Amino acid sequence: MKPRAALLTIGRLAEAVGVNVETIRFYQRKRLLREPPRPLGGIRHYSAEDVARVKFIKAAQRIGFSLNEIHHLLRLNEGMQCDAAAELATHHLQDVRTRLQDLRRMEVTLANLLDQCHRGGKKVACPLIAALQTNKVEAS
Amino acid sequence: MKPRAALLTIGRLAEAVGVNVETIRFYQRKRLLREPPRPLGGIRHYSAEDVARVKFIKAAQRIGFSLNEIHHLLRLNEGMQCDAAAELATHHLQDVRTRLQDLRRMEVTLANLLDQCHRGGKKVACPLIAALQTNKVEAS
């Protein structure tokens, strides 16, 4: 018999990524994940690609993208027309670069704070707020 | 007459940052913002510091922090005991660095995608998903 146990069911997929089974179903409903083939008796089975996809979704969320934006990003992945892709990518690239700057400032500031601490002051004054606005948040 | 017009009311604060008045009130309820002094007749007035604070909140949200995490970050700002601050900061610093890596990968990938496009392929194949998982995919 073929190793039925190796089949990637929804439960295993969820476990592999570290999310709830319901979350997988939810992503399917939201079309962030294709409906997988269900060869025998209606039990879905997934591929390694699906694992990667869900991991991508989770990573993208951590850096501040909404499911909606992630949906767009994922479409870039599946060979779309170049001009459309370029437009989307340009837009997201700018977005990503803004976030990078904010994150770098945050990094530097936290690192400085730690450094101050280790030099032995008992209290620290942390210009954390200044960190993210040095650049600007010009209201439109 | 004193320049009453220069008073930073809730409406002006909201406008300065580009958020809704209700959002400011909401942040106050959530203790992300102190209750400001209300000298005459109960009308709150805010300082430039409050503007900075709200801007910080918004910037931190864009890079993926929840209001809860932001609450912690803000507490770092107001001179706390060094050991406590150091622990918090260390934790957030790691977090920030992970996000930075993901964002950098995302940046490189999007930039490559654009580059491919400009070189004239009609369709593009974008290893976008690979981008965010390079760090840790030990999927069995």
Add this chain to the structure above:
DNA sequence: CTTGACTCCGTACCTTAGTACGGCAGTAAG
């Protein structure tokens, strides 16, 4: 052939982060 661990499905519920609503009060202009 029963039992336990999954799976399937739809629906309901929960948390986070706001937004909107309606009633009341103070001030300023017409």
Add this chain to the structure above:
DNA sequence: CTTACTGCCGTACTAAGGTACGGAGTCAAG
């Protein structure tokens, strides 16, 4: 004085992103 802004307050509603629940089917092991 009346009308028009704001501001104050509490409560209710919304949207996004899940989570939980209950009933039914499936499958491998005991």
